[in-house]
Amino acid sequence: MTTNILLCGVGGQGTLLASNLLAECAMEAGFDVKKSEIHGMAQRGGSVVSHVRFGERICSPIIRKGECDILLAFEELEALRWTEYLKPGGLVITNAQNILPMSVSAGNAVYPKNITQILAGMSVQTIAVDAIGKASELGNQKCLNVVLLGVLARRIKEVKAEIWPEMIKKMLPAKLQELNLKAFTTGWNLA
Amino acid sequence: MKHSGNRAFLSGNAAIARGAWEAGVRFASAYPGTPSTEILEHCGTYAEIDAQWAVNEKTAMETVIGACYGGARSICAQKHVGLNVAADPFFTVAYTGVNAGLVIVSADDPGMHSSQNEQDNRFYAMMSKIPMFEPSNSQEAKDMTIAAIKLSEEFDTPVMIRTTTRISHSEGIVSLGxxxxxxxxxxxxxxxxxxxxxxNARKLHAKVEERQKKIAELGCKSPFNRIEDGDKSIGIIASGISYCHAREVFPNASYLKLGLTYPFPAELIKKFAASVEKLIVIEENDPFLETEVRALGISCIGKDRLPICGELNPDIIHESLKELVDRPMPTTTPKATVDIPVRPPVLCPGCPHRGVFYTLRKLNCTVTGDIGCYSLGAFAPHNAMHTIVCMGASITNALGIEKAMKEKIHGKLVAVLGESTFMHSGITGLIDTVYNKGRHVTMILDNSITAMTGHQENPASGKTLKGEPTKVLDFAAMCRACGISNVHTVDPFDLKLLESTLKEALNDTEPSVIITRRPCFLLKNYKPRVQLVSINRAKCVKCGMCWKLGCPAIEVNPDDGKTVINSALCVHCGLCAAVCRPGAITQAKEEA
Incomplete structure (x- = not known):
């Protein structure tokens, strides 16, 4: 059995750290793991995507269209962009945040309305959370990535619950641990 | 470094650096370039490796050649087009051979995620007669780097490791030594x-040819070139990432998995081909292996079915070879029927380049451009970059255009490049411009760091890769030494001064240089004092001046069409306040 998780968002939202934590936790749980993402030009406020795959043996680091189990979207428009990767009946978790692309902020394109409803109309399960709002309540919007990781983690039965906070402690500098552990628990209990 | 006992989760690039360290490498040099950059960054994290940023790939290559002559096991790494810059010493070191082991990494970019072309650098191995490894994952990236150092010393040859973006930037589990x-x-x-x-070279060439034969023989026995028995009705020859993708689509087929792909292990290929019914060569971009297979008189399926353009992935392989796969394509969730606006990369809020492109567009200049963050000046709303060829080409492209067009272009032509690119290969073009009596304006955007590849130090930073303080290059003095009489230095946030300086320079009958100096806003430890920017929306008349800045923090409210400043993104650089006509956007005055 292979589990395929696609994380998508906008450059600067912290998808990279979330996918690193996810991959390290899956490795800690004893799986073969591969992760693929594109750095470089895409970082500058563009669309970013990370493929994380774990199971007994992983060959390609890329998830096939129609084989993604969970799509973790840090931004609503990005959720819409990647739905093709979801398997029928797959799960999409979205952060209820809209970041306008330049084409929209300049008035040359329209940001689709009611994205959560569009997603609900597809043959997928959807969970929409206000991760950015929760992160703000915790005092730092930047921890939105770990809030979302908490929402995701609860749905990954293959990785024991205690591995996640241990990995956060192991991988983050001491001064960021308390905030991120809180963010993780907030996400875990959010939905 | 992320450790878990004797295993770590590493990118291909981090694994190459780890392999270099384990192999006893003690010198490394490179110029940054996606997707190769992190190899040197990771080398720099090991105390035992003297890792340094070179000003270009050629100087990096020549320095590692010197280091290996001098007795240090060495590595250099560049992106595919970087090897073009370093090609001259690269071809010659194939003849001289090495003293200590030398590994040369070429990180290619199929799909052009961050590049200007899709050249397949496996042909460089063939043309230079340098042996080449192609890893398929991070573990192999580490193992092959160690094997490459051994091969290098055993056969007195440099050895190439060729990765692609999906190897360099994918991560996997690696056991550490x-x-x-x-x-x-x-x-x-x-x-x-x-x-x-x-x-001497005539004798050396004969030696190279002898070496080729020996390594080809070795390649037939190497554990990196192996037959993986499976269903004999389909046999697949693959290397690098293509092997991983193929395994997903044809899990039960027989494989000839190639890792030491050059010199071609011809005998092994013949043996494998004879053992299977239908032979398929699966590779990204050009038919490098396929051409060799066909040259052996063996027929196969290859680029007649698989695309040459772009990256491969399991979906593309499955779709291209559909009737040979024993199951249908996966059922996908349909795409939403609404239009999904694209989200291309943009200049960051607070970027010092923004005002430059605003001004170039305002003065309707013809702009020859270059490679860096400022290449984004070619995108809307700036549309203020009209050629991009390769590193350093901005200045010489401009010289050529004015030679062709003369007075038709005089007073309108500007070459734009960053300080890192100027040092890389712009300086020679500037000397050429002065010597051959060009008169275009050159703008050097000095943000004191190589930014696009993720902030690598350079001679404008005052720090080395290892973080040690070093001399800072004086760009103005350098330009004057090249023969430029009028060198202007301005703050690109001062739009008025920038515009008047550019107008003056354009009217000059001699070539001139404008250096715009302001650090990248994302630089760690760079905390400029800022005055708050605010908007009085009652005064906004929707004139659109601020939209022309292309700032991610400036949005249009869809209900009233007026400007909104996104407070989560705004860094209070004040450019929008400077261009706002009705005075709706204002910036607080600095307190005396």
Whole structure:
């Protein structure tokens, strides 16, 4: 059995750290793991995507269209962009945040309305959370990535619950641990 | 470094650096370039490796050649187009061979995620007659780097490792080893080996040809080239990432998995081809392996079915070879029927380049551009970059255009490049411009860091890769030394001064240089004092001046069409306040 998780968002939202934590936790749980993402030009406020795959043996680091189990979207428009990767009946978790692309902020394109409803109309399960709002309540919007990781983690039965906070402690500098552990628990209990 | 006992989760690039460290490498040099950059960054994290940023790939290559002559196991790494810059020494070191082991990494970019072309650098191995490894994952990236150092010393040859973006930037589990102690060596004078004068080079070439045969034989026995038995009705030859993708689509087929792909292990290919019914060569971009297979008189399926353009992935392989796959394509969730606006990369809020492109567009200049963050000046709303060829081409492209168009373009032509690119290969173009009496304006955007590849130090930063303080290059003095009489230095946030300086320079009958100096806003430890920017929306008349800045923090409210400043993104650089006509956007005055 292979589990395929696609994380998508906008450059600067912290998808990279979330996918690193996810991959390290899956490795800690004893799986073969591969992760693929594109750095470089895409970082500058563009669309970013990370493929994380774990199971007994992983060959390609890329998830096939129609084989993604969970799509973790840090931004609503990005959720819409990647739905093709979801398997029928797959799960999409979205952060209820809209970041306008330049084409929209300049008035040359329209940001689709009611994205959560569009997603609900597809043959997928959807969970929409206000991760950015929760992160703000915790005092730092930047921890939105770990809030979302908490929402995701609860749905990954293959990785024991205690591995996640241990990995956060192991991988983050001491001064960021308390905030991120809180963010993780907030996400875990959010939905 | 992320450790879990003796295993770590590493990118291909981090694994190459780890392999270099374990192999006893003690010198590394490179110029940054996606997707190769992190190799040197990771080398720099090991105390035992003297890792440095070179000003370009050629100087990096020549320095590692010197280091290996001098007795240090060495590595250099560049993106595919970087090897074009370093090609001259690259071809010659194939003849001289090495003293200590030398590994040359080429990180190619199929799909052009961050590049201007899709050249397949496996042909460089063939043309230079340098042996080449192609790893398929991070573990192999580490193992092959160690094997490459051994091969290099055993056969007195540099060895190439060719990765692609999906190998360099994908991560996987790697088992870690200890560092090997390299034998002590030093430079020994040997003119017949190290001076490629024609009479020496002729003998060296003959040696290279002998070496080729021996390594091809070795390649047939190497554990990196192996037959993986499976269903004999389909046999697949693949290397690198293509092997991983193919395995997903044809899990039960027989494979000839190639890792030491050059010199071609011909005998092994023949043996494998004879053992299977239908032979397929699966590779990204050009038919490198396929051409060799066909040259052996073996027929196969290859580029007649698989695309040459772009990256491969399991979906593309499945779709291209559909009737040979024993199951249908996966059922996908349909795409939403609404239009999904694209989200291309943009200049960051607070970027010092923004005002430059605003001004160039305002003055309707013809702009020859270059490679860096400022390449984004070609995108809307700036549309203020009209050629991009390669590193350093902005200045010489401009010189050529004015030679062709003369007075039709005088007073309108500007070459734009960053300080890192100027040092890389712009300086020679500037000397050329002065010497050959060009008169265009050159703008050097100095943000004191190589930014696009993720902030690598350079001679404008005052720091080395290892973080040690070093001399800072004086760009104005450098330009004057090239023969430029009028060198202007301005703050690109001062739009008025920038515009008047550019107008003056355009009217000059001699070539001139404008250096715009302001650090990248994302630089760590750069905390400029800012005055708050705010908007009085009642005064906004929707004139659109602020939209022309292309700032991610400036949005249009869809209900009233007026400007909104996104407070989560705004860094209070104040450019929008400077261009706002009705005075709706204002910036607080600095307190005296």
């Amino acid at each position: 200890e560092r090997e102690k390299a034998p002590e060596r030093e430079f020994v004078r040997d003119m017949a080996k190290y001076c490629v004068l024609p009479h």
